[in-house]
Amino acid sequence: MHSHAQTPAVLACGDYVRIFFCTRPPPEETGLFTSLIGYVDVDSADIFRVLRVSQAPVLSLGARGAFDEFGTNPVSVISVGDEVRAYYAGWSRCESVPFNAAIGLAVSRDGGDTFQRLGPGPLLSYTPDEPFVLGSPKIRRFGDVWYLHYAAGRRWLKSPGRPEPVYRIRCATSTDGLTWHKAGLDIIKPQLGEDECQAGADIVEFAGRWHMFFSYRWALDFKNKARGYRIGYAVSDDLLNWSRCDAAAGIDVSAEGWDSEMVSYANVFHHNGTLYMLYQGNEVGRHGFGLAVLDHFSEESRA
């Protein structure tokens, strides 16, 4: 692998914590990248201590013509009995627009070292009101209900370079994580107008409420500090109705360094009594991901 460590996703493994992420081999002659899933294991007792890094992708790219032929990114993982499931976005390349995406599922029976697809096609695909670009899956299970939050494209915008999609956070629920019922709603009101792009909706239960950390940016000219990704925040008491309050997210770009222009794609998790947030920095993770700790939370977040 050559560059990028994107979209971190943790899996608690006893003595160690496995952080899956998406990384890239050198670009093709056309300049286009593929993206594959790897991991880094860190010490449970000291999560800044790296134990090992995967030496091969945990999941191959899809077959010719498949929805995931050109990339598996992002990934979100969950333990189910002896298995680990990876929900991921698969990427295909198109003629009139640069890409399309749909959500796939792969399963590991060796603790997350290698994954096999449940089938060659996507688990979650397009419907009349979610016509393309289904990506950015985040899998959670609260009680007996599985929740998949994901981004769904709503239109493509023409721009001087290449067309860019507008996408919003959507939700589906399931009793087994396999058969999904789409809610059919945009659940987070946009703050940047009709063309706000939203993705990466990670949810954590804390202090009696559900807290969502997501990413949002402008649809066009977004590869810069002013219009690039930020981490937004919403709170809910029923996992259906969300109050957006980005100011309470409590994390923004740094004054300088690897996360000075963008922060996005949070993965929030409890570990040893502390709430942590993994997130990616500038150029959507070209230079890696980082870690933040919850210091205190604001009035807006309280029940």
Next chain:
Amino acid sequence: MMQWQKVGRIFSPAQHTLPMGCFAFAKSPQAVVFDRFVRVYFSSCRRDESGKYLSHVCYADYTPDFGAILDVAQHQVLPLGELGAFDEHGIFPVHIYREGNELRAYTTGWSRRVSVSAESSIGLAISRDQGRTFEKIGPGPILSASLHEPFLVADGFVLKIAGTYHMWYIYGQRWINGVLGGQAERVYKISHATSDDGVVWTRTGCQPIPDSLGPDECQALPSVLEVDGVYHMVFCYRDAIGFRTEPGKGYRLGYAYSRDLLNWQRDDGVLGLEPSGSGWDGEMMCYPHIFRAGNRIALLYNGNGFGLEGFGLAYLESEINEHMNS
């Protein structure tokens, strides 16, 4: 064996002005019988700026006996999708399902890909003007790729039976290498789904038609007609490689029947419809639509070149269930 009378070609795109700048092909003719005329929907092509074909939905109205063309639509029946949509680069085929006064168009939308030629999904549009125009229920499809049907969902045909909607359609199973490193070729099979409302579908996982040409057989355009409790399916099938240039490997018509909608008996020879040996359907027959035209059973189909030269009609002259008694 069934006895069919070939009426011959009844539509040639070269002889008509078509809407949207279409000039080539009249593919997958499908009839809707009205009181005073029969409307035949089909897809025709124009070229876009890049020189590639775009398929558009068209129709022609016939007298009930197909003796004369009354009208050829000159307007846009159903727009193609917006930038990036599943049906941006063509709609082919279109299947019109009528329930009461409502006409529903089950479309197959196409969009172009880079590593393979294209992807497709099935969409739905509703007409509120007796089939003159249709409006999509949304920009996305109603049936698209799934875990075990990974791409190229297409060719939906719908029947409502005892309160349940049934759809026979096809899906792509594999892309395989073409000849001498040429473009990838697809392998697709007929499949089946059911629905309570005709909009949200559940796949039954049943592949109703066993292969007769081996695992790389391509099956397309299932069309089903019920007669006295027996369901008759006419479809087309071909080899995966060489089908464009070698007549023996191109599309021909297949046939299967069922009494319970789940178990199908394939018996292509019973259909008794073969290419004519010369003329517009001399080498190929494909994209069939079996339907009732008054008190007769009729079949619309395409001939050579996947409908390049238009479509034709045949009437069944024998009793359709007869072969099951012999």
